[in-house]
Amino acid sequence: MNNSFLIIVFLVGFALGVFFFGGLWYSVKKAVVSTKPLLWTFGSFFIRMSLTVxxxxxxxxxxxxxxxxxxxxxxxxxxxxxxxxxxxxxxHAEQKTEI
Structure with a gap:
């Protein structure tokens, strides 16, 4: 196994981490203001966990x-x-205080 392949695998893990935790942040933001927060929460969880595993x-x-x-x-x-x-x-907090 050469180092260039490990770098590619590292980048795959990096992209996965950005997807997983970025998706978590986004779904929590959406669930707070949504009329169906349970769908956002469990739908996002299922998609993120399936792809991650x-x-x-x-x-x-x-x-x-x-x-x-x-x-x-x-x-x-x-x-x-x-x-x-x-x-x-x-x-966003700065913009809210300025208004």
Missing amino acids: LTFYFAGGEDWRRFLAVLIGFMAGRFTVIHITKTIDAR
């Missing part, structure tokens, strides 16, 4: 290094989404 299974394979690369990429995506969403929420 399948991606970990296929990208991780039977090699612990690939699985670790996917996991580290997933966590890097998580921290990226946390940073971006804090910035977005801070901007």
